[in-house]
Amino acid sequence: MQARDVMTPKVVSIAPDAAVREAVRLMLEHNISGLPVVDAAGTLVGIVTEGDFLRRVETGTERKRPRWIEFFAGAGRLADEYVHSHGRKVDEVMTRYPQTVSEDAPLDQVVALMEKHRIKRVPVKRAGELVGIISRANLLRAIANRAAQGQEPSKDDTAIRARLRAEIDRQAWSPRALVDVVVHNGVVELRGCIVNEGQREALKVAAENVPGVKAVEDHLVWVEPASGMVFYAPGDEPGQPGSAVG
Numbered sequence: 001m002q003a004r005d006v007m008t009p010k011v012v013s014i015a016p017d018a019a020v021r022e023a024v025r026l027m028l029e030h031n032i033s034g035l036p037v038v039d040a041a042g043t044l045v046g047i048v049t050e051g052d053f054l055r056r057v058e059t060g061t062e063r064k065r066p067r068w069i070e071f072f073a074g075a076g077r078l079a080d081e082y083v084h085s086h087g088r089k090v091d092e093v094m095t096r097y098p099q100t101v102s103e104d105a106p107l108d109q110v111v112a113l114m115e116k117h118r119i120k121r122v123p124v125k126r127a128g129e130l131v132g133i134i135s136r137a138n139l140l141r142a143i144a145n146r147a148a149q150g151q152e153p154s155k156d157d158t159a160i161r162a163r164l165r166a167e168i169d170r171q172a173w174s175p176r177a178l179v180d181v182v183v184h185n186g187v188v189e190l191r192g193c194i195v196n197e198g199q200r201e202a203l204k205v206a207a208e209n210v211p212g213v214k215a216v217e218d219h220l221v222w223v224e225p226a227s228g229m230v231f232y233a234p235g236d237e238p239g240q241p242g243s244a245v246g
Helices: 020-030 066-071 075-086 107-117 137-151 157-168 196-208
Strands: 034-038 044-049 121-126 127-135 179-184 186-195 215-223 229-231
Touching: 020 034, 020 075, 034 127, 044 121, 107 121, 127 137, 157 179, 157 186, 157 196, 186 196, 196 215
Parallel strands: 186 215
Antiparallel strands: 034 044, 121 127, 179 186, 215 229
């Protein structure tokens, strides 16, 4: 999927010389947590978000430090903080030079930007012009839509097993040669050995994501490499009634 597939195309934006109270009003009115800042020529010059209003003089939350810490912070930083907490215009509080993507950027690039820069939204541009915005909410909707569409469920046990084996074989974390998959009437049985307890949950998730799977039964045995200790799946301990292990 690309940025254009999930972005919000009709972007609510604000001018850099607009009042801070106007930015707050727009966010509340449209139930959004951030606004791209666009100048008269249509150029994206910044972004203003809820985070920019956490420490404001109106709410008495402007940053206060002991005098000795202020000395080490320096006059420049203190002056910047004063502008941010007391500024009356959007361009005084906005983040300049925001991270952006083109409309044909893959979604993994968008997510990587969000993770790296710890941001919640990324403006989308075409030939320098703002054409959309992607927020975390857009990504959630993409997940919901994809889940609703789904894949055609496999009714054949052989097809289910083939899909699951292919998924397991693709993953770097999987103990491919140590795990066997048995499918009967849509119920997946996971058997064999794992060398890390995290692999148990990952294998179960892989099985649950195959269309047509009705249930997953865990009969995996964890062999801890350093000590050689063996840990069975719940209910599979040797000697227990109904245990799958002899």
